[in-house]
Amino acid sequence: xxxxxxxxxxxxxxxxxxxxxxxxxxxxxxxxxxxxxxxxxxxxxxxxxxxxxxxxxxxxxxxxxxxxxxxxxxxxxxxxxxxxxxxxxxxxxxxxxxxxxxxxxxxxxxxxxxx
Amino acid sequence: xxxxxxxxxxxxxxxxxxxxxxxxxxxxxxxxxxxxxxxxxxxxxxxxxxxxxxxxxxxxxxxxxxxxxxxxxxxxxxxxxxxxxxxxxxxxxxxxxxxxxxxxxxxxxxxxx
Numbered sequence: 001x002x003x004x005x006x007x008x009x010x011x012x013x014x015x016x017x018x019x020x021x022x023x024x025x026x027x028x029x030x031x032x033x034x035x036x037x038x039x040x041x042x043x044x045x046x047x048x049x050x051x052x053x054x055x056x057x058x059x060x061x062x063x064x065x066x067x068x069x070x071x072x073x074x075x076x077x078x079x080x081x082x083x084x085x086x087x088x089x090x091x092x093x094x095x096x097x098x099x100x101x102x103x104x105x106x107x108x109x110x111x112x113x114x115x
Numbered sequence: 116x117x118x119x120x121x122x123x124x125x126x127x128x129x130x131x132x133x134x135x136x137x138x139x140x141x142x143x144x145x146x147x148x149x150x151x152x153x154x155x156x157x158x159x160x161x162x163x164x165x166x167x168x169x170x171x172x173x174x175x176x177x178x179x180x181x182x183x184x185x186x187x188x189x190x191x192x193x194x195x196x197x198x199x200x201x202x203x204x205x206x207x208x209x210x211x212x213x214x215x216x217x218x219x220x221x222x223x224x225x226x227x228x
Contacts, residue, residue, distance in 0.1 A: 004158065031214060043159070043204060043218040056215060091159060095214070103149070104216070106158035 002026040006092050006107035013082055013114055021077045021110045023092030032075045033093040033104065034067065036060075043091065049075065082114045117142040119205050121219035128195055128226050136190040136222045138179075138205035146207040148172075148181055148188040149216070153202045162190075162203070195226045 005024040013019045025032050034046040047057040049067055064080045075094075079086055089111050093104040122137040140146065150162040150172070163172030168183035177192045188205060205219040 006158075033214070035216075035218075042220050043206075043216075045215045045217070048214055058215075093159075103161040103164065104159075106151075106160070108156065108158040 002105070004092055004094055004105050004107035006090075006110050008110060009108070010111045011113070013112070015084060015114055016081050019079050019082055019112065021079075021090050021092075021112070023075045023077075023107055024073050025075055025092070025094030026105055027073070029094035029096050029105070031055075031095045031097065032067075032069070033095075034077045035091045035093065035106075036088040037091070037109075038085075038088040046077070079112075082112075084114050087112055087114045117146070117207060117209065117217045119207055119217055119219035121203075121205050121222050124221070125223035125225060128224070130197055130226055130228050131194045132226075134190070134192040134195045134199075134224070136203055136205075136224070138188045138190065138219055140186050140188065140205075140207050142186075142207055142209060142217075144209055146209045148179070149206045149208070150177070150179055150188070150190050151204040151206060151218075153204065153221075155201070159204065195224075197226045197228055200224055200226045 007022045032049045037043045045058050047061045048055045066078045068076050089109045091109045092107045095104045118141045120139050147166045149164045151159040152162045153159050163174040165172040165181035171180045179188050179190045202221045202223050204221045206216045208216050
């Protein structure tokens with residue numbers, strides 16, 4: 001069964017450093033997403049991406065965040081200057097369509113720890 | 116804004132026990148409702164869904180019915196197995212908000228043999 005692959009599974013970074021989280025969505029999917037879950041809190045939407053541009057973003061997704069699809073397969077989330085409160089599990093997802101009955105396929109997540 | 120509330124966890128059951136995980140939502144309009152499951156070390160997997168009132172989603176012995184009058188989508192299973200141990204997330208999506216999913220807090224289920 002096709003799957004969404006995220007790397008690394010765990011990343012530790014120092015406060016103020018830039019970090020890039022990587023995702024390989026399912027090859028024929030068109031819509032890509034990032035979500036995060038701070039320990040003990042809800043899974044929160046960050047951003048959706050379609051046709052090489054952001055289609056929707058949440059209030060969490062401020063100027064320190066950016067997303068990119070640098071080639072035909074990768075989808076990345078960059079955090080420019082990490083803060084302690086960015087420590088969370090980050091999930092990537094993809095779907096063939098934005099609406100209707102199509103569900104998302106999620107990756108297994110990257111646990112980011114900012115120290 | 117839209118929100119989803121799940122029963123507080125964790126939930127611990129013996130094998131073959133009956134499971135209910137409560138989920139209620141707040142949203143205008145007619146959201147689609149979902150249950151996702153996360154097994155240890157894996158991503159979120161869609162377990163079941165319902166897209167309109169009175170629809171029943173079902174999969175792997177799990178069921179949930181979309182109740183608009185009580186704004187609920189409770190997850191049930193008649194006889195749980197050890198392999199059902201996982202974290203369960205209730206979520207909604209409104210067409211007017213595009214593709215964004217709004218999740219509940221998640222409920223950790225542990226089933227003991």
